[in-house]
Amino acid sequence: MFLDYAEIFVKAGDGGDGAVAFRREKYVPKGGPSGGNGGKGGDVILLADENLHTLLDFKYKRKYLAENGVNGAKALKDGKNGKDLIIKIPVGTIVKDFYSKEILHDFKQHGERFIVAKGGKGGKGNSNFATSTNQAPRYAENGKPGEERKIILELKLIADIGLVGFPNAGKSTLISVISAARPKIADYPFTTLKPNLGIVHYKEYKNFTVADIPGLIEGAHSGKGLGHQFLRHIERTKILLFLIEANAENIQEQFDILSSELSKYSSKLSKKKKLLALSKIDLLPESELNDIAGIKVKGYDGEILLISSVSGQNIPKLLDVLWQTLNE
Numbered sequence: 167m168f169l170d171y172a173e174i175f176v177k178a179g180d181g182g183d184g185a186v187a188f189r190r191e192k193y194v195p196k197g198g199p200s201g202g203n204g205g206k207g208g209d210v211i212l213l214a215d216e217n218l219h220t221l222l223d224f225k226y227k228r229k230y231l232a233e234n235g236v237n238g239a240k241a242l243k244d245g246k247n248g249k250d251l252i253i254k255i256p257v258g259t260i261v262k263d264f265y266s267k268e269i270l271h272d273f274k275q276h277g278e279r280f281i282v283a284k285g286g287k288g289g290k291g292n293s294n295f296a297t298s299t300n301q302a303p304r305y306a307e308n309g310k311p312g313e314e315r316k317i318i319l320e321l322k323l324i325a326d327i328g329l330v331g332f333p334n335a336g337k338s339t340l341i342s343v344i345s346a347a348r349p350k351i352a353d354y355p356f357t358t359l360k361p362n363l364g365i366v367h368y369k370e371y372k373n374f375t376v377a378d379i380p381g382l383i384e385g386a387h388s389g390k391g392l393g394h395q396f397l398r399h400i401e402r403t404k405i406l407l408f409l410i411e412a413n414a415e416n417i418q419e420q421f422d423i424l425s426s427e428l429s430k431y432s433s434k435l436s437k438k439k440k441l442l443a444l445s446k447i448d449l450l451p452e453s454e455l456n457d458i459a460g461i462k463v464k465g466y467d468g469e470i471l472l473i474s475s476v477s478g479q480n481i482p483k484l485l486d487v488l489w490q491t492l493n494e
Contacts, residue, residue: 179207181309
C-alpha cells in the first residue's frame with residue numbers, strides 16, 4: 167500500500183533530575199555535597215532513507231517517545247543520557263508543524279537528519295551549588311522537559327519528469343514501456359490510484375526518473391478527485407509531460423484544463439518546462455493521423471509528439487526529446 171500523508175506525535179526525553187547527596191566517609195564527619203547531575207533526555211531525530219518509498223509505517227504507529235535521562239546519584243555520579251529516537255522516513259518527505267503548518271524541514275537527500283524534538287537538559291546536582299557561604303546546599307535542579315509536537319509528514323516523489331493527463335490518457339502504459347515500473351493498467355478511468363516512479367535507462371548508461379501521476383480531472387486543484395494527493399507529487403519534477411489522447415474530442419480544451427489546474431494549485435507548476443505528446447495514435451486511421459500531424463495548440467509552442475506506447479511508434483524520439491530537454 168502506498169501512503170503519502172501522515173500525522174504523528176513526537177516527544178523527546180525529559181532530562182534527569184540532579185541529586186542531593188553528601189559524602190559519607192570514615193573519618194570525614196561533615197562531607198561536602200556529592201549529588202551528581204541528571205542525564206540529558208534523548209532527541210527525536212528524523213532520518214531520510216532512500217530504501218523507503220511510502221509513509222505506511224505511520225498508519226499503524228502514531229506516537230513516538232524518546233528515552234528520558236537518568237537522575238543523578240550520590241558520589242558525584244551523573245545520570246546516563248537518554249537514547250535518541252531515530253525515525254526513518256522516505257527521501258522527499260516534507261515535515262510540517264501540525265498547528266501552524268510551518269515547514270520544519272524538507273528531506274531531499276539520503277542520510278539527511280533533522281532533530282524534530284530536542285531532549286530536555288539534565289538538572290544539576292547539589293554539588294554544583296556549593297559556595298564559600300553555603301557549603302552544604304540541600305537543593306538540586308530538576309531536569310527540563312523534552313520538546314513535544316504534533317507534526318505532518320507529507321511525501322512528494324522526486325522525479326525528473328512528471329506525467330500529467332486526464333484519466334486513461336495512457337500514462338501508466340507509457341511508464342511501463344519506458345521503465346521497469348509495472349503499474350496497474352486497464353481500459354477505464356482511475357486505474358492508477360497511487361503515483362508510480364520509474365527509472366528510464368537511456369543510451370550509454372544514462373538514466374532519468376519519471377513519475378506517473380494518477381489522472382487529473384477538472385477541479386483537481388481544490389481537491390476534487392483526490393487532486394491534492396496527486397498534484398503534490400509533481401511539484402518537485404523538472405519537466406511536465408502532458409499526455410493527451412490523440413482521439414480526444416477537443417485537444418485544445420484538455421490542454422487548457424490541465425494547464426489551469428496546475429497553475430491554480432501552485433504558481434511554481436505553471437512555470438515549469440512543459441512538453442506535449444498525443445498518445446494512442448495506433449487507434450487512429452491514417453487519414454485522421456495526417457490531420458493531427460500539423461495540429462497547433464494555443465499556449466504551447468514546442469513540438470507536439472505523436473506516440474503509441476502499444477506499438478512503440480515514436481517512443482525513441484520521445485526519450486530523445488526528454489533527455490535533451492533535461493540537459494538544456
